[in-house]
Amino acid sequence: MGGLIEDYVFHRDFSKTYPIITHGKGIYLYDKNGKKYMDACSGAVAANLGHGVEEIAEAIAFQAKQAAFVHTMRFETEVLFQLAEKIALLAPDTLNKVYFTSGGSEANESAIKLARQFHKDAGRPEKHIVIGRWQSYHGNTFGSLSAGGDIKRRQTYTPSLINFNHVYSPNCKRCPYQREKEDCDHKQNWSCVRDIESVINEIGPENVSAFIAEPIVGSQLGAVSPPEDYFKEIRKICDYYNIVLIVDEVMTGFGRTGKDFGIQHFGIVPDIITFGKGVSAGYAPLAGMIVHDRIVDSLIENSKGKFVHGYTYSGHPVSVAAGLSVLTIYERDRIVNNVQLAGDYLKQQLFALKYRCPIIYDVRGEGLLLGIELAIDGEKGTPFPENLHASERINSIAMELGAVFYPGSGSINGYLGDHILITPPLNVTTGEIDEMIRVLESSLNIFIEELKEEEAYEITK
Structure with a gap:
């Protein structure tokens, strides 16, 4: 065995030594030396109910004893239907079908692929390009990384990334277009919106499949909200050019911003909402997407109802049981x-x-x-x-x-x-x-x- 190997873990950063956490309770984590840490970030904005919630652990254990795994190509479970219903009832009325994955990267990858299949099967095979935003984050798979705008995460893999396009994220405090918010609002002319339409026309609207954005940019901008009418304008643009609007709610969903979904602050209905993190409060790997009826109807009409995509752990019963318990607590409490x-x-x-x-x-x-x-x-x-x-x-x-x-x-x-x-x-x-x-x-x-x-x-x- 080569090198100075002290353990067998492939650490995220081999230059660091990490505290070993033995248990958590409420907002606190405890390491093996007895030191207490206040979890002021919910881990990665995921542990939304804190740590050591026995009710969730019991729900996980119960489902694991009943049926720990079924492959959704062959079988489904009751908890899958129950959680899908709870999520759909929180979403806008026209988003009624929920697809489950294990993490946010997979959720956004799924949304990108669904948008592509939606256009191809409807007779628009040239629509394949996704427009994302700089200083945004949508995941670390090649598709989600290509759509995202985290420059440091992209650098190493740039030669392998998909040739998607990007515009600037709105950040009125540090406007990349060197404009004042008051001027944009007064003129009802936001450069961050007009830039999207310019890029669409440069690429050719016939080539653009989807636009993806976080309602409030989390890790890359530090909780920056867009201008009030930003998403209303984007919705108009996407409708005009027949572009699927994907709203990434992996960090903002399930109450994090004071509403069930962050996009509800801005008064529009997306075509796809992706979610993760808070859906299971970190107790099990769980994420997914909520899909607009028109996309589902098209899938049924043009693809015999089959989405050409899937993961081994899609709809994993134990993870779904964790999510069902978490959403029950959100509602009850x-x-x-x-x-x-x-x-x-x-x-x-x-x-x-x-x-x-x-x-x-x-x-x-x-x-x-x-x-x-x-x-x-x-x-x-x-x-x-x-x-x-x-x-x-x-x-x-x-x-x-x-x-x-x-x-x-x-x-x-x-x-x-x-x-x-x-x-x-x-x-x-x-x-x-x-x-x-x-x-x-x-x-x-x-x-x-x-x-x-x-x-x-x-x-x-």
């Missing part, structure tokens, strides 16, 4: 209502922190999908140098102090721009939020003191 109340409180505390901290440039987001953007100058927004790894360093400090957040970078141009997501479990209390803010503030202050000691960067406000 009025989780969305708590998100609205706790989200308002957390946002107030973050704005208060901004006024106390010289390196917070912006506070943004909806519900419990909130973010802060970091800058050397909290007034002007001068970004930290990329090689400083500001957000990662702050999160490392926070972990030493007993909390974990969701750091991100590249929000300005794919390289510059640091932000931190604050996305606690959806049943978080105000007392836990207060503790979270104390750790975050201490972490920011320690980072500032480190910079002063390094004498490399002058912090101003």
Whole structure:
């Protein structure tokens, strides 16, 4: 056995040593040394009910004892029908069929392929190109990575990626078109919208299959919402050019933003909603897509009802049972209502922190999908140098102090721009939020003191 191998795990980063978690309870995780971590980011914005919920574990165990696996090419289970119904009833009235996968990457891959088959089978075989957005994330399979706009994740694999097109994500605080939001709103002429139509016409509308977007951009921009009418304009464009509108709700779905789905903030109905993470609250790998009736009807009419696609673990009974238990808790415990109340409180505390901290440039987001953007100058927004790894360093400090957040970078141009997501479990209390803010503030202050000691960067406000 070659090298200095101390274990047999292919780690995500071999330069790091990770704490070994033994158990979790509520908003906290505990490692094998007894250290407690407040999970202020719900893992990867997935552990939406916190840790150690016995009710969900029991539902998983019960289903595993009954039927742990069936292949959906041959069999289905009752829990599949029950969860599909719950999800469809949360979605817009015209999205009534739910397809299950194991993760968000698979969900978006499935949506991209379904859009392609929809056009091909309806006699539009040339429609194959997907338009995505820079500073967006849709997954790590080749199709979802090609549609996404995470420059750092794409770089290594660029020669192998599908030749999809991209436009800028809307970010009014740092508009890539150098315009003021007030001017765009007054003129009802948003460059981020017009750019989409320009790209469609450059490619040729007859070649464009789908447009994919997150309703509120999570990991890549740090909880940035678009202009209020952005999606209404996109819906018009997609309708005019017969383009499938895919809304990626993997991070924003199931109450995270204070509504069942993030797109409900913007008053439009997509053709496909993809989901993941919160559907099972992290208790089992589960994701999927909710599909518009017109696409399903076309599949039945033009493809004899068969979607040319599938995964071994699609509709896995144990994962689906976890999702059914989670959605039952969401409904029973009025989780969305708590998100609205706790989200308002957390946002107030973050704005208060901004006024106390010289390196917070912006506070943004909806519900419990909130973010802060970091800058050397909290007034002007001068970004930290990329090689400083500001957000990662702050999160490392926070972990030493007993909390974990969701750091991100590249929000300005794919390289510059640091932000931190604050996305606690959806049943978080105000007392836990207060503790979270104390750790975050201490972490920011320690980072500032480190910079002063390094004498490399002058912090101003």
